Amino acid sequence: MSYAHLDAYSRRLRAAHEVMTAAAPIPGGPRKLIRDSWRRSLEAGIDPDAPGAPAGQNPVRVQGLFESHALRPLLPLITQTLRTVADEGGHIMILTDHDGRILWRDGNAATMDRADEVGLADGHRWAEEAAGTNGIGTALALRRPVHVYSEEHLMRVLHVWSCSAAPILDPETGGLLGCVDVSGTATSLHPATVALVNATAKLAETQLALRMHERDESLRRRYESLRAPAVLLSASGRVIAGDPGGHLGPRVQLPAAGERMILRDGRVAQLEPFSDGYLLRATQTSGPSALALTFLGDGPPTAIVDGRTVLLSLRHAEILAILALYPRGLTAEQLSFHLYGDDGNPVTIRAEMHRLRTHLEVPIGAKPYHLTCPVEADFLDLRRLLAADDPASLARAYPGPLLPRSESPEIRRERDELEVQVRTCLLQRGSPGDLWAYAQTANGREDFQLLERLALSLPQADPRAAAARARLRAP
Known part of the structure; x- marks a missing residue:
């Protein structure tokens, strides 16, 4: 020019x-x-x-x-x-x-x-x-x-x-x-x-x-000398070796060192520091039960217990979500308040806890009520991604609101907080692809500001831009 x-x-x-x-x-x-x-x-x-x-x-x-x-x-x-x-x-x-x-x-x-x-x-x-x-x-x-x-x-x-x-x-x-x-x-x-x-x-x-590949090679050489079954991870959780089938995906959300986590296939594994990275070793399944919760989005709430998938009632899902949010435990009165508000009854909670223990076979401690097994949950993973400020991973990990049918005061509070944080992060720092992923969620489908951003930022001929414009014109 x-x-x-x-x-x-x-x-x-x-x-x-x-x-x-x-x-x-x-x-x-x-x-x-x-x-x-x-x-x-x-x-x-x-x-x-x-x-x-x-x-x-x-x-x-x-x-x-x-x-x-x-x-x-x-x-x-x-x-x-x-x-x-x-x-x-x-x-x-x-x-x-x-x-x-x-x-x-x-x-x-x-x-x-x-x-x-x-x-x-x-x-x-x-x-x-x-x-x-x-x-x-x-x-x-x-x-x-x-x-x-x-x-x-x-x-x-x-x-x-x-x-x-x-x-x-x-x-x-x-x-x-x-x-x-x-x-x-x-x-x-x-x-x-x-x-x-x-x-x-x-x-x-x-x-x-x-430099990353050089670090990978150095880690891989040390790892191969171990000759032990384990998955090798980089310092940020990127899978380097030990998962030939790609079952874990390209990256693992890291727990704290020494803590156990549930893998996608239901196995329980423990994280160990290893040189400049980590080892993820599968643990014996004969130990305490392991629990993985999937509560985000429109699908039915499910739990994986030691590799066994269980469909949950909304009430049982609400109880497990609240216990996962309060790992130190809650009294019957506190749990009742979080579930029902001022109208709650601790007697009802005790009956629900008995049915939950029987149905899931998950150890739940009492006085206070707390989960006594390793817990992984998609909404807890979402919290960690928000803290990491990674819009692309956040968009992939968010299929929709937490237990959208729940009227529990505590679930509604957590659901609204996660929704606002995800939306704000993606609007401020997300790519058009990230915004489009959010536009497929229950709240994103009719989000005027989001759809307007997509219609303006994507090429006019892009089908996603056309879909955004159509939604903006819808009555």
């Missing part, structure tokens, strides 16, 4: 910016990528007249975070790749964490002085929800390389800047590690810079993948 074309585009952007921030229709307006980002930023409460990014963390703390960050060893590669374009153009190079917080920067001294004025410096956070539309935040939000030119920034103070940024993904988990960015004044940073920045990010990902 020539500078004359850029000037014309700037004039159109300024006009669009005024009507966008005034909530008026945009005649012509910016490209769709920027328009969608403006909308997200305004919904997050970003003030277009803010003076810059929010105040950052203490520089000493930021330095400590960077020294332990997975991208720190790749800094020489990143600087070597970008140094020429930064030096020749008077730009600055930036590296952030997954949340858009700047961990490191370098480049032209005069440009860094100007960058300090808007918070484009160590410790400041540049995620979209913190600083509006910008190269770093928008690249992280979309998980793709982005060039944001001058007036494309939502905050007016950034209209003298242009940024080219690309996310760096972790080959171990698929999650965001951070972002690499080159920033400079609007007229000096050519839009083609984004190609170089993206190539740098891909080089970093390639190096990370090579």
Whole structure:
């Protein structure tokens, strides 16, 4: 794009910016990528007249975070790749964490002085929800390389800047590690810079993948010398060896070291630290019973007890869910309150507990009531995924609300909390594919904001976009 074309585009952007921030229709307006980002930023409460990014963390703390960050060893590669374009153009190079917080920067001294004025410096956070539309935040939000030119920034103070940024993904988990960015004044940073920045990010990902494979090989050699039946896992739960049939899938949700867990085939296994990873060893099934609960979505609630699948009544499912949520146990009065509210009767609970023990043959301790066996549950796994901030895994693991027919006060509270957290995470950081997966759930099918996001973010010819538009038009 020539500078004359850029000037014309700037004039159109300024006009669009005024009507966008005034909530008026945009005649012509910016490209769709920027328009969608403006909308997200305004919904997050970003003030277009803010003076810059929010105040950052203490520089000493930021330095400590960077020294332990997975991208720190790749800094020489990143600087070597970008140094020429930064030096020749008077730009600055930036590296952030997954949340858009700047961990490191370098480049032209005069440009860094100007960058300090808007918070484009160590410790400041540049995620979209913190600083509006910008190269770093928008690249992280979309998980793709982005060039944001001058007036494309939502905050007016950034209209003298242009940024080219690309996310760096972790080959171990698929999650965001951070972002690499080159920033400079609007007229000096050519839009083609984004190609170089993206190539740098891909080089970093390639190096990370090579190092991951080297760790895998080292672990595999130690594992093969054991000659013992066990599954070898990486530090994040990725399956490396010992599961030739692929029954466990590519990744295992890790319990605490030393705890037991239930595998997909109903076997009980125990996690053991092993070098830089873990071993998952099947335990004897003659020990305490093991329980796996599937309570999310529209299907009937089921339990796997020592490999035996049992369909549950709604009441029994509610009791097991509450006991799983309160591993330290509950008195009959507490359990009755969680199930029935103020109308509960502890006598009814004691009768239900007797029927549950008989039906499931699962040991349930009394005084207080508690499960005395290892427990795995899809809704507990969902909690761990929310804590891990992994939208892609979250979308795959969420088929719908927890026990949707339940009127138990405690189940309703947990169900609503999980729904809000999943929806918020996917709307803020999920890909179109993640959002489409959520759109298949009971609540996602008629979620107007979600469907509108899908209709705008997917290509017009994509069948998912057509389905979203059809749902939006439905009465």
